[in-house]
Amino acid sequence: MLVSIPPVLNEPLSYQRTLGVCALIFTLDGSSDYSLGKLYEILSRATEKDEVEITYSNEGRPQSFKVFTDSVVLEHFEVSPSSNWSKLVSPLSVHIDNDFYRALGNFFELMACSDLHHNYLAAEYISTCVIPPVCNAYFHIFYDSNDFPFGVVSWARLSEKRHNAISNEFQQLEQADWCSGERLFVFDMIAPWGGVSQMCKYLLNEVFLLDSVALADRVKVGGNERKAAFRGSNFQKRKMLRKIEKLNSMSELSLHQAREIHSDLSDILRKYELRLLLDRNDTQTREMYSLMATQSEQVMSRCSSLLSSHAQILSKHQQQSIDMNLLLGLSRLAKDYSVDYVDYELEQVFLPFSYFEVIDMMNDAWTKILVGGDQPSSNSFDLSSLNKRVYVDPRALSDSIDRPFCKYMGRKQPIYVYSPYNASVPTALTLAHEYSHAIHFELNSLESDELIEDRPIIKEFLALTGELLLTQYLIENNYVKGSRADSIVESCSKYLSDYKEQLAQYADARKVSYSTNYPLALYLANVFLSDKVTNEQRRVFVSSLFKEGKNYDFNQFVNFFLNIERELKRAHQFESQCVV
Structure with a gap:
């Protein structure tokens, strides 16, 4: 069973989405060995000059594109009849939305401008290292105040078995590996013009806050590789314990404060509970959850008592239990x-x-x-x-x-x-x-x-x-x-x-x-x-x-x-x- 190529839902295309559409067609054409840098050089110039012509199926799915100048066709790529979208990503686990092509275009542009990535073969790298995280929503693109992308991070969620294996040796991720579990493996972190510190801070506080450790392969220009592990749980642990200690020390709570505190702490505990449902062998998360639940018990009890005394629905609910x-x-x-x-x-x-x-x-x-x-x-x-x-x-x-x-x-x-x-x-x-x-x-x-x-x-x-x-x-x-x-x-x-x-x-x-x-x-x-x-x-x-x-x-x-x-x-x- 195939999942069709995503349709283009916005016309006319922006510069970023045009890059994404053309990058996908080029990848599914499979006939050229252009590097990411070379392909970007061709497409960015042609897109800026409006010298790209894209054709679509009746359903709005990209089929081919031409790059021309003065009516002379310079490049022509089309989706190969033998190309199989399902070979790029599992047809049953695709998380794609209206911005699929924008994300692909942003990713492509940032790679092309990266000293490490721009010489990689475009079709091969996009198919094996870009489309899987984009389709599974395992990426985050960073934009500046002008809505211009300046960095991107992609990752995989590995099973415990695969995570253990990849921590000891360099291995290529297979299609099934990308979403095989909950263990974090950071794949690409690209910031051609700087901003890595800002990106890491955001990821630690907003995206990977429950992850006790993240593995990564650190690759430098020239081919030097080494294993790296990033540990964020201690940071989150200290941050959460300070917050809970402060809440426990509050002598008075208003109804509004009780509602907000109870909601916020419940949301945090639910996230840990979910992670344990998805990865029952994650002992570090289990220990962290147990600590958070124990330390927050006092303030949660105070909030619950205050809310119960004011909640109209609770007294009514007590009469509605099952007979x-x-x-x-x-x-x-x-x-x-x-x-x-x-x-x-x-x-x-x-x-x-x-x-x-x-x-x-x-x-x-x-x-x-x-x-x-x-x-x-x-x-x-x-x-x-x-x-x-x-x-x-x-x-x-x-x-x-x-x-x-x-x-x-x-x-x-x-x-x-x-x-x-x-x-x-x-x-x-x-x-x-x-x-x-x-x-x-x-x-x-x-x-x-x-x-x-x-x-x-x-x-x-x-x-x-x-x-x-x-x-x-x-x-x-x-x-x-x-x-x-x-x-x-x-x-x-x-x-x-x-x-x-x-x-x-x-x-x-x-x-x-x-x-x-x-x-x-x-x-x-x-x-x-x-x-x-x-x-x-x-x-x-x-x-x-x-x-x-x-x-x-x-x-x-x-x-x-x-x-x-x-x-x-x-x-x-x-x-x-x-x-x-």
Whole structure:
């Protein structure tokens, strides 16, 4: 499966984007051995004189360019039919936005002006050392006050195994290495006209603040190489401990201060928690997190007490905890519901979508629920902009915990979804599950972080609804064979095996675990999407769950499904009377 070359979204092109477009075409042409410096000399002069002509496909994707003067073509390059975009970067892990070509152009210009880089072969270096970090968003470009680039840093995130190997010897990074883990390897730091100190200070404080160590290969003009390690954790450790000590010493806290302090410290701790989820063997981060959590416990407790005394939602939320008797009543509704296990062998069925497309499908499906059908969505229920608030990580990391997850990171950071994706049906359904959590958390948090739902049965009901929505789409469009969406979902999930046995555990509270919620949630999601429920009923119900979050009365949640069953029984009784 290929990911197409990114389309050009801005016309006419700026100088920087023109350089980027032409650099990519040149790389995918592959017929020239021009150096970075030589290619830049040709392109910069021609671009400034408006002597570059670029052609595009019908979709706006770059195909070729010519450099001419006085109607005489001096250079001509085009994307080779044999070139394969997926050879440059994993087709399932591309993080590209509207500024892809600007970033590529900036990177190219800075390399061409670098004494170390300008003699490197352009096509080879761009394909192996520039496009991977740009596509994975592992770079930072520094601009001056006139928006002119003066420096760039690129890096890779390596697995523990690869990080250990590269720390001992010089090795070329393979495509799969660039995003194989969380261990930092600084690849390029380019500043042709100075500014390295400014760049390092920013990186240490803003980009690599959680990284205890960064490896790098230091290369000088002339070919001298040596290994280098940069350690930033001690700097961050001292900085954070001084901050926490100052906060602990404050004798009085206003409500505003308590809210800001609690939010800031929670955000910092969440970042450490996320890093540990992605790299469970990072002992230095674990020690740092433990220290931060311990040292901040006093001031966090003070802030929580102050916020609790003023928060209107907390007193209300205390009344909305789950009643196990009601939960048992819900489970009894499902006693006659069965899913006959069928091994569809869907691990070997691969879909023709990138993970971006799965996300778009979920946004569309949930939007239809929220507006009550197929009518155009209102601005208040347009989920397309949610992509900016959710970061989806589709990597399959060897160092991470052994399950996907969705983690709320606070209002200042995107919600983090870790869901390994290889285009197989099970990974697509898992992504639909975790992304539905993200939609839920984001809409819960619009009014307050305190509203984010924490009751497992409600969270998993919405997540499994997301799985069923995607499965229905796959069935309707003949991507999978089968007629029952719930059966397909069940066959792809290890949490839904032994359905009856798990469901029976609700009768004994001591046996109830988080995973016990999955089979009941699947039943509820199946009822919710059936023809027993109208579009308007779905809209009202889900809108309330999303808006009220923790405040939503659990009695209402249970009664929604009880009422459906009551109406169904009345209908059956009426039909029986009519037959008699």
